[in-house]
Amino acid sequence: MSHILIVEDEPKIAELIADYLHSNSYTTTHIDHGDQVLPWLEDNRPDLVLLDVMLPGMDGLALCREIRQRSEHIGIIMLTARVEEIDRLLGLEIGADDYICKPFSPREVLARTKALLRRISQITPPDAEDDASCPLVLDHTGWRALANGKDLGLTAIEFQLLSVMMQTPGRIYSREQLMEQMYRDHRIVSERTVDSHIKKLRKKIADVWPDRDIIHSVYGVGYKYSPDE
Structure with missing residues (x-):
C-alpha cells in the first residue's frame, strides 16, 4: 500500500x-x-x-x-x-x-x-540483483539499502546510521559519534534515540536476513557493523 x-x-x-x-x-x-x-x-x-x-x-x-x-x-x-x-x-x-x-x-x-x-x-534498483547471493548494497543516490535485491525501506536516519557503520566494518561507534552523524544540526537528543533507531534498523534487516545478525551491540560502548561474525 x-x-x-x-x-x-x-x-x-x-x-x-x-x-x-x-x-x-x-x-x-x-x-x-x-x-x-x-x-x-x-x-x-x-x-x-x-x-x-x-x-x-x-x-x-x-x-x-x-x-x-x-x-x-x-x-x-x-x-x-x-x-x-x-x-x-x-x-x-x-x-x-x-x-x-x-x-x-x-x-x-x-x-x-x-x-x-x-x-x-518500474525503475530497476541500481547494483541490485534478485538472487540470494546479493550482498547488502547502499544506493546513496536514492538513499536506499538493498538486501538480496530487496529495498529495506529505511528512513533517512536509519540509512545514515547504516552508512556510517558500513564505512568501517568492525569499528565500534559510540552513541555520541552516531548522533553526530544523524543530527548535523546539533539538536539535543538522548542516547536512547540512537538505541531506538538501531532497534528499528536491525528489525528491518532481520525481516530479510532472519539468520544473520550484522549489527552488534557492544555493552557499555556502542554499536558496530560486522557481517562476518
Whole structure:
C-alpha cells in the first residue's frame, strides 16, 4: 500500500485530496507547514509527495530541492496556483516529477499519482540483483539499502546510521559519534534515540536476513557493523 505525503496549508484542499486517496486504498499523512516536512522525513519515507508551492515556513520549491537531494526515488508532484512558476517546474530545475495547476479536481490528482507511482515501480534498483547471493548494497543516490535485491525501506536516519557503520566494518561507534552523524544540526537528543533507531534498523534487516545478525551491540560502548561474525 503506497503512502502519500500531502504538504498543503489549505485544510479543505488537503482533506479533499486525502479522502479521495483513501477511497482508492492509499494511506496519507498531512503536513500544513513547510518547516515540519524535513524533520518528518527523517523518520518516515513516503512513496510520493504532493507538495504545494506556497507554504508557510519553508516554501515548496526549496522543499522539493531538499527532498530530491535525499532521494531520487520519492515521487514529487507540485501543486501550484502561481503561473509564473510553471516554466521552472516544467524545466525540472527543482527536481519535481510532475505538477498540477490549481484549481484541480481530485480525480486528476489521483490519475497523476497513479501514473507516477507506476513509473517509479518500474525503475530497476541500481547494483541490485534478485538472487540470494546479493550482498547488502547502499544506493546513496536514492538513499536506499538493498538486501538480496530487496529495498529495506529505511528512513533517512536509519540509512545514515547504516552508512556510517558500513564505512568501517568492525569499528565500534559510540552513541555520541552516531548522533553526530544523524543530527548535523546539533539538536539535543538522548542516547536512547540512537538505541531506538538501531532497534528499528536491525528489525528491518532481520525481516530479510532472519539468520544473520550484522549489527552488534557492544555493552557499555556502542554499536558496530560486522557481517562476518
